[in-house]
Amino acid sequence: MMIGGRHFRSVWLEGGTVRVIDQTALPWKLAILDLANADAAAHAIRTMQIRGAPLIGAVAAFGLALAMRQDPAALQEAAATLRATRPTAVNLAWALDRMVARLAGLPLAGRADAAMAEATAIADEDAAMCAAIGAQGLPLLAGIAAAKGRVNVLTHCNAGWLATVDHGTALSPIYRAHDAGIDIHVWVDETRPRNQGAGLTAFELGAHGVPHTVIADNAGGHLMQHGQVDICITGADRVARSGDVANKIGTYLKALAARDNGLPFWVALPQSTLDLEIEDGVAGIEIEDRGDAEVTHMTGPDDTGALHRIRVVAPGSQAANPGFDVTPARLVTGLITERGRCEASETGLRGLYPERFAPQR
């Protein structure tokens, strides 16, 4: 997508150099990092200079390609090093497995070029998948705009192009609608405690020129009560077989408010987010507690631009920080995937992804 009129991806190859946007500097500074070698790629993943499951997978693939330039014999070691950076990221393991499978049978001399080609393919495929999510979601927004002249979308957290290679998931239909000339405005939940909405989503939308307004996470219900929201679209971290959706903490509260106000609540995801092993998302999806510092402290610039880390909780008080919650499928109007839209249910998912379900006996 665009930053100041220039097209960017979140990872790209430029004259043989792998480049990424340093997301730890956003939204205060647009800093571009050259990943000189696999260690730099591993460091970028580990320190969350890049984040978002699809992007982690793509950067790991480029990291392995950089390792092949240095020592094509060290395929397994390099893959293991990269794999250890974010052990729970499912896309990381998937991308590295794909790279190793592609490269292991090749002569050493051919690995570097083949690796860079495969990493590029992984990135291109992710961008294409996100573009397809945008195309599948667009009719929802176009339909509202046709009826009302304007669309107000509410989103939570960052499911934008910075979390993927390009386009994003929840934001992909929004960018597509905006680029198509639809009058669209986005309510951006700030998304405490890490503020991915106020930081990354607002940055993305602003840089691309999409009208948006940041709100406290507390405000969405009130806006829905007063007709200021037409539709909610969020991303997902994991979607269970039943259609239950694990996403950033607080998503469930917005789904409840949408239901109470008769508003559609959609979840956008690529199929890599499906976890068909889990039936009941509320009972079955483990929620990580991310430690209290994200709640007790915040970082940002003062008026001179100097960054400070300040305490925002009373001294001596403890905090808890569950990172995600699960929105039961009954509150989800539907899922937007690269293959189409479906009901948030096993029946809905089976219709789009028949090959991923075991044959019924």
Next chain:
Amino acid sequence: MMIGGRHFRSVWLEGGTVRVIDQTALPWKLAILDLANADAAAHAIRTMQIRGAPLIGAVAAFGLALAMRQDPAALQEAAATLRATRPTAVNLAWALDRMVARLAGLPLAGRADAAMAEATAIADEDAAMCAAIGAQGLPLLAGIAAAKGRVNVLTHCNAGWLATVDHGTALSPIYRAHDAGIDIHVWVDETRPRNQGAGLTAFELGAHGVPHTVIADNAGGHLMQHGQVDICITGADRVARSGDVANKIGTYLKALAARDNGLPFWVALPQSTLDLEIEDGVAGIEIEDRGDAEVTHMTGPDDTGALHRIRVVAPGSQAANPGFDVTPARLVTGLITERGRCEASETGLRGLYPERFAPQR
């Protein structure tokens, strides 16, 4: 209530001096202000050194008493000056009207002493009313503790003793339960954007020794889904004839989550919070937009204790900031008042406050 083992009120008379706790310095510093004259009282109200509707009324009353020490002939002028500090605060006008009615007929020489006595009575009555709310709410907590051995309460914003003269509204039953030896723990919503939960409620509870944990406003639904909340209690800014509750933005989302998880959601209020002129709270209660700076910036100390005001929203992005929302009566289990508990409905309110309803024909 207690701070470090010493009993405090939020406004008190000490050797003829009117003292308040400077709430703009909390939770980082306990600063006590001597209000030397009516101007100092007006300044404290205007700059929110003291806040909370009941406390504003009491401090205004003391301010008028200080004015009577200086010039007992200037009763109306002093009342007008104090009244203009927070024009929408209903308790402010109520307290000043009461003071003027008490003093206007007195000889000038008697006004100063009578004024200080009346202000003291207003403060004492507020403290007694809040203590009664605590007594009326205690059985709810005691009942849960009897059944489960422990009570987990979730609260939103600050409806504690700092918002009143003593005890608070929503927190009054909690203090009473804790003081009675009930094993109670409070989940404190940080309450963006002004963070009254993370700042004032956490400070109050910590200073009094009540176990508590601060959470992002996003987290409550998840905790309720997983059995970590037994009951919600909040305060109210205004309660309509129907029982609809206007309170700090985000209250509605917690009421929805409580309903979805079969948990009780109670609202504590003194009768001064009732607005029987309004029937439908969602349609009828005007919600003030407090301006975007509360959302875009936060203030707190760094590790050295130096305070900084930092930006927390992407540069160039706007914010919206509705200050309150309305929780429909259908989501409220009941109201806790100084006269008892009732259903959140006209029928319930009529039972407790028959004299406030016009005779039925």
